Amino acid sequence: MIKIPLAILSVSILLINSSVVRYIPKLSEPKPIQVSINPLAKYDFRNLRDTLYTMKDNIIEVNLSTQQTKLISRNGLIKEFPISSGTKRIEDGINTREGLFTLHWKSKKLYSEQFDSTVILNWMGFNGGIGFHALLGKRYYKYLGKRNVSHGCVRMSREDAAEMYGIVEKGTPVLVHSGTSAITVAFGEEETVYKYYDYKTLHKLLPQRFEEIYSGNYFITGQPKLLIDEDNVWHGGLPIGDSEKLPSKQFIKPDFLYVDYQINDDAKLEYLSDGKDKRYLTLNSFLDSRN
Numbered sequence: 001m002i003k004i005p006l007a008i009l010s011v012s013i014l015l016i017n018s019s020v021v022r023y024i025p026k027l028s029e030p031k032p033i034q035v036s037i038n039p040l041a042k043y044d045f046r047n048l049r050d051t052l053y054t055m056k057d058n059i060i061e062v063n064l065s066t067q068q069t070k071l072i073s074r075n076g077l078i079k080e081f082p083i084s085s086g087t088k089r090i091e092d093g094i095n096t097r098e099g100l101f102t103l104h105w106k107s108k109k110l111y112s113e114q115f116d117s118t119v120i121l122n123w124m125g126f127n128g129g130i131g132f133h134a135l136l137g138k139r140y141y142k143y144l145g146k147r148n149v150s151h152g153c154v155r156m157s158r159e160d161a162a163e164m165y166g167i168v169e170k171g172t173p174v175l176v177h178s179g180t181s182a183i184t185v186a187f188g189e190e191e192t193v194y195k196y197y198d199y200k201t202l203h204k205l206l207p208q209r210f211e212e213i214y215s216g217n218y219f220i221t222g223q224p225k226l227l228i229d230e231d232n233v234w235h236g237g238l239p240i241g242d243s244e245k246l247p248s249k250q251f252i253k254p255d256f257l258y259v260d261y262q263i264n265d266d267a268k269l270e271y272l273s274d275g276k277d278k279r280y281l282t283l284n285s286f287l288d289s290r291n
Contacts, residue, residue, distance in 0.1 A: 046246045049181070050209055050218075052100070052226050053188035054173050060103075060132075060164075061185075062154060062176040064096060067145050069132075069154065071164055074187045081160040082145025086130070086152035094152040099237030100183065101126040101174040102230045106165065122161040126174040128235045130154075134161035171230035175240065182210050182241025185228070194227035199234045202226070210241040216250045 061070040064085050071079040085096035103126050110120040110133075118135065125131035132154045141157060143149045156164070173185045183206070188194060197205065205226075212218050228238075 044248045045250045046243070046248050048213075048246070049184040049243070050206075050213060050241070051184055051186050052173075052228050053186055053192075053194055054171075054228055055188045055190075056169065056172050056229070057187075058168050058172050059185050059187070060168065060172055060174045062096070062174065063179060064098070064148070064176065065178045067148060069156070069164075071167065073167075079163075081156055081164065083132075084140060084143045084146075084150050084155040085148040086150045086154075087148045090149065090151065092151055096130065096148070096150075096152060096154060096176060097127060097237070098176050098178060098181075098240060099127070100185070100228075100233065100240055101176065101235070101237040102228065102233040103131075103168060103170055103172045103174060104230055104235060106168075106170065108165075121158060122156075122165040124161075124165060124168065126235075127176075127237060132156055132161060132164065134158040173228060173233070176237075177240055180243045182213060182243045182246065188225075188227060192225065195224035196227045197232060199232050199238075202228070202232055202238055206239050206241070210239075210245075213241075213250075214245045214247065216247050218250050220251050 057074045059072045061072065062083065062085070063069075067083055067085065069081045069083045071081070073079075087093050088095050103124050105123075105125050107123040108121070110123045112118040112120055121134040121136070123131055123133045130152050134156050135158075140149065140155055144155065144157060149155075175181065175183075175185055209218075209223060212221055212223075
């Protein structure tokens with residue numbers, strides 16, 4: 001057995017202890033981590049709409065259920081006109097069809113070959129032989145904003161038709177619905193990038209986008225912003241989907257869950273639509289059936 005002097009043993013222990021103390025870091029109390037989950041995870045998405053864009057300065061919206069037409073201008077001005085749409089209840093009449101259209105031609109004065117050369121004033125056609133117009137007499141005024149009594153067109157008073165005629169141009173979007181459209185139209189900006197497809201492609205693509213909304217996958221599968229005008233929206237119009245099929249919830253990418261809780265919901269929606277996989281979903285600001 002080897003005997004170690006007590007002095008040497010004491011020094012060794014001190015050195016060992018000092019080295020241990022020197023390399024053990026001082027532990028501090030853990031700081032609480034604050035994580036704010038985006039309230040959009042609990043957001044009711046049934047009041048959202050897929051959005052198409054126009055570079056025109058006006059958008060026309062026809063609500064068949066309320067018999068009202070809105071003229072929405074880029075400068076923020078909104079005018080509302082009472083109308084009377086078409087009905088198949090009368091002889092040779094048809095219901096004004098829902099869809100997304102654009103104005104294709106205008107004329108101050110026309111004569112209807114189908115209805116005994118009836119004088120048609122301030123014609124603005126959007127769906128083949130269907131359009132906005134006024135008549136010479138005033139007997140139909142009592143139905144404006146109350147009942148659909150035309151043969152298919154959208155009747156307006158002479159004063160309102162003349163006013164709208166002077167504002168809108170060829171290519172102005174016309175959204176005709178009964179309060180359950182799954183799309184809306186918004187004003188495009190010059191600096192924003194849009195996809196421009198032909199009519200047949202759009203007609204096929206829109207139902208696919210609707211299915212993504214219906215299934216709750218709208219934010220998962222990114223799609224571009226779509227631009228429309230008179231050249232890619234033909235007389236037959238585009239489908240507008242059915243907002244009654246919209247779910248209250250949409251799947252959201254994990255990185256979208258942690259959006260600053262201090263910003264408002266509109267800003268959060270804009271955040272969701274930003275990035276490389278940019279698509280746009282908007283609050284139902286123009287469709288008045290739920291307002």
